[in-house]
Structures are given as structure tokens and as C-alpha cells.
Amino acid sequence: MQEAELPGLEAELDPKPEWQPRYPGSGRLEGKVAVVTGGDSGIGRAVAVLFAREGANVVISYLEEDTDAEATAEMVEEEGGKAVIIAGDIGERDHCREVIDLAIRKFGQIDILVNNAGEQHPDKEITDISDKQLKRTFQTNVYGMFYMVQAAMPHLKSGATIINCTSVTMYKGADELLDYSATKGAITAFTRSLSQNLVEKGIRVNGVAPGPIWTPLNPCGGASEEKLEHFGESTPMGRPGQPNEVAPCFLFLACEDSSYMSGQVLHPNGGVIVGS
Template identity: 45%
Template sequence: MAQQQTPPGSTEAMEPRPDHGEHSYRGSGRLAGKAAVITGADSGIGRAVAIAFAREGADVLVAYQNEHPDAEQTRRWIVDAGRTAVVMSGDVADPAHCRDIVARAVEEFGQLDVLVSNAAFQMTHDSIEDVPDEEWDHTLAVNLSAFFHLTKAAVPHLRAGASIIGSTSVNSDAPPPKLLAYNATKAGIANMAASLAQMLGPRGIRANSVAPGPIWTPLIPSTMTEDDVENFGGGVPLGRPGQPAEVAPAYVLLASDEGSYVSGARIPVTGGTPIL
């Protein structure tokens, strides 16, 4: 359905509403006793992952920018699952805020077991000349540099068995030209996760990434044209956009002890579009 919002967008204004697994995800204790940080957890994939983690037994710090009503909804779902929820607003483009997120999680939970770097920014442009310098820098700071700063801050607190997960994208393999900066950051996240898996493996810390295809989140109507939104997801083999709830199980696997030998991997959730 053709629609547009002002960035960063709101779940409440979307039609149809995304499915985050609120009424469908069933946990089985796979993350019992774990504490997680999820950035961009107010909506979209981040909210779905937060709900799934909580229902699997994890306490969750919900990091988000300034979408307070959306973040409150995520907090309620975590609490409804019987877990502790901490919400923290701010800009992950600021390295100091990334460090504060990790410090707050350790302070509140007494431990940190899972880091999910998921917050993202994108804007579409027809030509490289149309991309403002400051927007390029901001996209790299939010999507890629934040992953570095969060991980650097988290590693001293992570024990053997901990999991680091980056949100990459099918765009890293099949980059649409209008999303130049976003594509570059998503390729960087995949590469960084693979490097971290090798760097941190001797400490027993795993690092992986998830590569979603077209997923129906507030990022879409707030950063794409009405025509692009109306046709969003129609070109994948399954013929439709995915829902955030359909991506969350991949994160659960990578965060859980069941994924104890999975490191350096990139899990595609693409509706049938292959990745390299």
C-alpha cells in the first residue's frame, strides 16, 4: 500500500501493521538466564527480536533513538513475558552513547551475554551527487561504526559462550543503486562479523550476522517513495515482503547455546533471494 512517513517512522502509522510475533511467538527457555542488548529495538526487526528473546527467557535492554511510544510497546511485551526490560534512548552515531548502552546493561543485569547491533538508517537517492556528505557520514556512523563501538565496549564483559550479532542485508550482495550508503554499511557489517568470529573465537565468543531481505518495518515508508513502498517486496521469489516475526528466529538461534558452533556465519532471511 502506497504510504509515506517522516523518518524515523512509527509502527502505529503503518498500514498494514507489521507482525512482530506479539501473538504467535512461543518460547521454550532457549535463552534462560541470559541478558541482551538490542539496538533499534523499539520497532521492526529489533522489536521482534526483543519479544522473542524475552519469551525465550532473556532480560533485554531496548536501545532506541527517540521513538518513545514504540519503545514503550516493546518494553510492555518484554515485561508481559516475565522478563526485565530496560529502555534507553539516544543516538548510536555517538560512540560515547554506545559505551553508555553497554555500561547500563551491565549495571542493570550484572552481566551481558548477547549483543545485537541492529539500529539502521537509510535514505534513497537517484544519483551520488544527491547524497549529502553529512548524510553519508551519518549512515556509516549509525549502521557500521556503532557496531564497532558497541562491540568494543561489550567484549570485556562477555564470557565464553556469548554471542554478537550484526544485522546486515541482502543488499550487501545485490545492492540497489538508490541505497548507496546503506548498501556499503551492510556489506561492512557482514565483513566485520566474519572478522570478529576469528578474532574472538579463542575467547569462546561467537560473532555472526543475519541478512534480511525486504522486511516490512517503519524504515520502509519513512525512507522510500510511495511507489517503492507500494511495490516493496514484490520482486522476491516468495512474492511479498517479510514480517519482522519471520526474521526473529534466526537471531534466537545465533544467541542460544544451540548455536554454540555457529560463528562467522551469515544467515539469509530473504524470501528466496540467494546471497553469496
């Protein structure tokens, strides 16, 4: 099976995902600095802009989608925040160090790390998953999170937060996303374990497990044409979600509203009931 070309440009999607924050800011992230991987589009874009509305400055990490990243940076600045963008592969340890070094050079601190970047490829048969694809999916989705946390740790102080993006597929499975679902299971276990590892340092670690959300990840390789035609219809709400319906979960976990939560996962998934 020929693997889909990734990443995809949000600027080319029709209809466009809804990233705009839905309510006025209240200063919940005033003076904070956030690093958001995959921050150029989709959920990452919605998170970056919402964080800026709440007072944060944002470092936007992305693979190569310059047009989307530059647009997101402009949106952040329109909300009153400062933004810097950096392209590269988070599956490479050295690049993750570069992202964190940039954050420290520009802003002098890191308070929030959002590990959102990911990739997925549909395959109907497990035998269709190439060695290259399997390694690539784990390198981006799992290795990238380890590398980002390792690079950020020397700069994270008590009160800092880490938020990892897992998926509903970790809980209910996905017959055409075997390698992707496996990485999301690893991310959930990583989130729970890291929360215990860092709790005594005063650093909280939580996760968000979105359901089917309309982002470039899906039409640009994350779903087969057949599934894309009915994307999100299987949820109780009967539709896909929008990035701005997910971003508030990240905001809640990033700010003091969730000060008594660590090792937990929130589920913006259209009403799908899953185990904890």
C-alpha cells in the same frame, strides 16, 4: 534531494508489522541478558519479545521513539522478561558506553549483543547523496556497531554471542541505496573478521541479512514512493517479510543451537538466492 525524516514510528504504520512470536518458548535463553539496538520497533522489537519469551532480560536501545520503545518494553514484560529502555544515538561512542553501563547496573551481565539499529535513505543518483547523509549513514550503521562491541567487550565472557544485522542489499545490490548497501558490505566483513578475532575467547559472532521486511525503516525514508508501492514483490515469494519471520534467525544464533557456528550469515529474504 530532501532527506526523509528519520526515525519512524511503528505505532503510525498501516498495516502494522507482525512482531508476535509464533511458537511457545522453550527456555533457550533462560538467565541470559540481551542488549538490542533499534529494539523499539521492526525487527528489533520482534527480537526483543522473542528473546523474552525464551527467558531473557532485555536492554532496548533506541534513538528517540519513546512511544514504540515503551510499548516494546511492556511486550517484553508480558512475556516474563525484564526490560529497560535507553534513548540516544549509537553513532556516538559515549552513548554506547551508557547503554552497556545500564545493562550492567540493572542486570549485572551481558550475554547477547544484537547490533540491529540502522538507517537508510533512497537516492536515484549518486550525486544526490549529500556529505551529511553519507557520514550519517556510516556513523549509525558501521560506527555504531564498532562502538557497541568496544563498550561491551569488557563484560562479554566465553559463551557470549554477537549478532550483526546486515542486508540482502550487500549481496545483490540496490540501485537507490548506494550508501546503505556500502555500509551493509562493511558490516558483513566486520562480522566475519570479528568472528575470527574473538573465537579464541569463546565468543561467537554471526549475522543476519534480511530481505525486504515491513518495518518503519522503509516507509519512513528507506524506499521511494514508487518502490514502496511494490515493496517486496520482486522476491520469489512475491511479498515483503514480517519482523517475526526474521527474529527466529537471531534466536538461533543467540542460543546453543548454533554452538558450532561463527562468522556466518543467515538469509531470511523471501527466497532470493545470494552468494555466501
